[in-house]
Amino acid sequence: MNQAPVPPKDLNFKAIISRMWPFAAPSGGLFLTALILTPVATLISLAQPWLMKAAIEEHIEGVGAGAASEMGLDSLGKVAAAYLGAVALGYVVRSAYSIIISIAGQKTVLRLRSHVVKHLLSRSPSFFDKRPAGALLTRATSDIEALGESLSSGVVTILLDVLTIIGVLIAMFMLEWKMTLLLLAVAPPLALIIELCRRRLRQTYNTIRTSLSTVNAYLNEQVNGMEVVQLFNHQKGSHDGFMERNTVYKDATIRSNVYDALMYAAVDGIGSICIALMLWYATGRAEVGITAGLMVAFIDYLNRLFRPLREFSGKIAIIQRAGAALQKVTGLLDTDESIASGSKTLEQVKGEVVFEDVRFGYRPEPEYEVLKGVSLKVSPGEVVAIVGSTGCGKTTLTRLLSRCYEGYTGRITLDGVEIRELTLPTVRQAVARVRQDIQLFPDTVKFNVDLGNAKLDMAQLESAAELVNADRVIASLPDGWQHELTERGANVSVGQGQLLSFARTMAYDAPVVILDEATASVDPVTEALIQTAIERILERKTVLVIAHRLSTITAADRIVVMDAGRVVESGTHQELLAAEGHYAGLYHAGFDSDAAQASPAEA
Numbered sequence: 001m002n003q004a005p006v007p008p009k010d011l012n013f014k015a016i017i018s019r020m021w022p023f024a025a026p027s028g029g030l031f032l033t034a035l036i037l038t039p040v041a042t043l044i045s046l047a048q049p050w051l052m053k054a055a056i057e058e059h060i061e062g063v064g065a066g067a068a069s070e071m072g073l074d075s076l077g078k079v080a081a082a083y084l085g086a087v088a089l090g091y092v093v094r095s096a097y098s099i100i101i102s103i104a105g106q107k108t109v110l111r112l113r114s115h116v117v118k119h120l121l122s123r124s125p126s127f128f129d130k131r132p133a134g135a136l137l138t139r140a141t142s143d144i145e146a147l148g149e150s151l152s153s154g155v156v157t158i159l160l161d162v163l164t165i166i167g168v169l170i171a172m173f174m175l176e177w178k179m180t181l182l183l184l185a186v187a188p189p190l191a192l193i194i195e196l197c198r199r200r201l202r203q204t205y206n207t208i209r210t211s212l213s214t215v216n217a218y219l220n221e222q223v224n225g226m227e228v229v230q231l232f233n234h235q236k237g238s239h240d241g242f243m244e245r246n247t248v249y250k251d252a253t254i255r256s257n258v259y260d261a262l263m264y265a266a267v268d269g270i271g272s273i274c275i276a277l278m279l280w281y282a283t284g285r286a287e288v289g290i291t292a293g294l295m296v297a298f299i300d301y302l303n304r305l306f307r308p309l310r311e312f313s314g315k316i317a318i319i320q321r322a323g324a325a326l327q328k329v330t331g332l333l334d335t336d337e338s339i340a341s342g343s344k345t346l347e348q349v350k351g352e353v354v355f356e357d358v359r360f361g362y363r364p365e366p367e368y369e370v371l372k373g374v375s376l377k378v379s380p381g382e383v384v385a386i387v388g389s390t391g392c393g394k395t396t397l398t399r400l401l402s403r404c405y406e407g408y409t410g411r412i413t414l415d416g417v418e419i420r421e422l423t424l425p426t427v428r429q430a431v432a433r434v435r436q437d438i439q440l441f442p443d444t445v446k447f448n449v450d451l452g453n454a455k456l457d458m459a460q461l462e463s464a465a466e467l468v469n470a471d472r473v474i475a476s477l478p479d480g481w482q483h484e485l486t487e488r489g490a491n492v493s494v495g496q497g498q499l500l501s502f503a504r505t506m507a508y509d510a511p512v513v514i515l516d517e518a519t520a521s522v523d524p525v526t527e528a529l530i531q532t533a534i535e536r537i538l539e540r541k542t543v544l545v546i547a548h549r550l551s552t553i554t555a556a557d558r559i560v561v562m563d564a565g566r567v568v569e570s571g572t573h574q575e576l577l578a579a580e581g582h583y584a585g586l587y588h589a590g591f592d593s594d595a596a597q598a599s600p601a602e603a
Contacts (some may be wrong), residue, residue, distance in 0.1 A: 020147065021332055023111040030104035034166075035159070037097045042163040044090040046171050048083060049300035053175075055079040056293035095341075097180070101157065109148035112329075116140050119333055125404045127337040134217030139332050143325035150322030158315055161308035168305045175294060175301075179281050183274045183302075190270050197263040198316050205324035211249035213328070218245050263316070271306035275299065282446040339403055342421040349430040351380040351511040351542030352415050353401060354444060360400060360408035370396050371408070372565035380511075383543040385553035387586060388562035394546050397562075398514045402431045403543075414512070432510035438501040440489030445474055446481040449504045461507055469529040470503035499529065512542045559583065 024031065054075055117140055128136075174181040222229060228240050234416035278298055282290040314532050355376040359371040370393045378384050386394040400408055403419060412419050421429050440448050449465065450456040461481070465471040473496045489497045505513060544558055553559055553571050561569035561576065561583045569581050576583035 006086070019326060020108065020112070023115065024108040024151070026111065027104040027107045030100050030107075034097050034100045034104065037093055037100070038160045038163055040165045041090060041093045041097055041160060044086055044093060045164060045304060046087050046092070046167045049297040049304070050171065051079055051083045051086065052300060053293040053297035055083070056296055057291055058576065097160070097562060101151070103476060105148050107149035108151055109144055112147065113144045115382040116144065116329065116332065118237075122338050123335075124337050124339045124406065126406075127335070129362075132217030132220065134215075134220035135213040136332075137220065138209075138213040138216045139328055142212065144326050146209075146242075146318075146321045146325035148330065150318050158319075161311065161315070164308050165305060168301050172298065172301050172305075175297060176290070179278060179290075179298065182277055182281055186270050186274055186277075188265065189440055193266040194263060194316065197259045197266075198320065200259045201256060201316065202261075202323065204259065205253055205320045207252040208249065208256060208321075209324040209328050211245065211252055215242070215245045218242060237454070253564070267309045269307060271302065271309075274302055274306070278302070323449055339406055339424060340420070341424040342419075343423065344417055344421045345423055345426045346415055346417065348431065349511040350415050351378075351430075353542060354411070354413045354416075355377040355397065355401075355546075356411040356413070358397070358400065358408055358410040358412060360396060360405070362405075370565050371400075373410070374562075374565070374567055376560060376567055376570075378542055378544065380542055382558065383545065383556045385556035385559045386547040386557060386562060387553060387583065389586070392562040393565040394562050398433065398516055398544060398546060401512075402433050402514065403427045429508070430510055431512045431514065432505040432508055433514040433516055434498075434502050434505050435516045438489070438494075438497045440485050440492075440497050440500065442485060442487050444481065445477065445483045445485065445500065448485060448500055449507055451504070453508075456507055460509075461503075464506035464509075465503045467506050468498040468499060468502040469532060473499050495525075506601075510541075512544070515543065515545045561586070 058079075060074070060076065120136060120140070150525075169180065172183075218241060222242065229235060278295070281296055353376075355374050358371050358374045359369060360371040372393075374393070374397060376384075376397075386397065387393050397404075399405055400412060401419070403424060414422065414430060415426065447463065449461055449470075458481075462471065465474055473492070474480055474483075477492075485491060489500075492500070543556075545553060558570060559573060559576055560567055561581070563582055569576055569579065569583055571579070577587060
């Protein structure tokens, strides 16, 4: 199986843009509009201190008495109006910029999240076997949210900050270049502090993303297994395990806040130092043009210079979070563990299934081989029961038939065509599977049977339910087909849920049906109902039954016995008992005593 490539060690500004651009490109018009507004907002911001300087030097300091005073005040009113207009226009432009960036960022996040979910839906079961559900949930939610934050208030808005900083420095040089050079003396230590904090933040946010994923995965496992946790009085151990993982997350978050605060404080402190240097330089230099208007303008420009620098520290933190999140997301997207689809289709599936010398292992090492040269032919309409002790490979055999796993050697054919050459929809429409661990969704009974497939009308659903005796279950529910099931079908019994799952399989009318321990967890009455359903479909379905219970397999046309990954016997119930081999041993030991289904690693 393919392994996930190692994600890049450092995803900087350029890397984030390049990986996010395919998802941002459809909103390129919005981003372009924001880009056009960027220099406009910068120029408006730069004009305000210049107008303030002009008002002080030309209209306040120079105002005299009488008519001259009236003329000065009139001109001052025009400058004030211009200043007020610049403030209002700046507010409008910056608001429009922020709104446009926010819309474009959220649309980009929507596309990325959709792509991640689509990617997850196309992965093979082996992919999910190796990854906790909580970690995958983190990839699709909080990690992508961090990327969205970087677009709306991090990466893109830095362009506005950079233009503002450049514009402010140019304006300051034009006003008084010597004083500007003096103030630039603080730039090297400021850059050093920002770079050191940036590196620390990068490492810390990697730890945060990893630890958050671990916390979510652990909590998901504990919630799903809550019944076992409570039955065995393991609440304290479960809580201690959570606190141990959560402490790692807490410590990393505190470190990130410390580095972020240090960076912000450094920028703020150096800004105050710059004002002190400016005041020192201006002392006694009125004769060289250091006026009150110039000082006011410089202080305003310094505030405008250090405002984006202070925000820049926060945006660096956002970018570090985004970089760490992007590592996780791209690591997921770069993982190609999917089932390859063939190109052939079958017009009408008869249901002949053939296994020819099939070998397979969940791990590549020969000692972990689960199937060791299995050969088996199932004719159309035949009911074959596959029995054997736990871990013999019977469930694995059916997983390969339904194309849940790749990597086997030998051949598995459906109506004479190798299943790897068939399209995935062809195989999965032809082979249906009813498992012991049923999956019901928090939705109506109707949705749980048809899964939202509009091609299935009510007549087909009712016919399928009646065929497997699920109509009795549905009729007993308060709202019938519209009855709302709760999470994992907790408001129906195991037997009722199994019959609904069976009805789902029949509604899709697959020619080949796999009953994988389908009656191992139900009561005798429900088992009898399912057995009746099996008998009703014998004439038109190919059925593979995996079961330990004798009552489930005696109606089969043929019984195949597996042991240690091989087929060791085949025949009817009476023939195998007479042979006094493996089947006879299982029979005398009692099938019911070994009813647990093997895990993927064991089966």
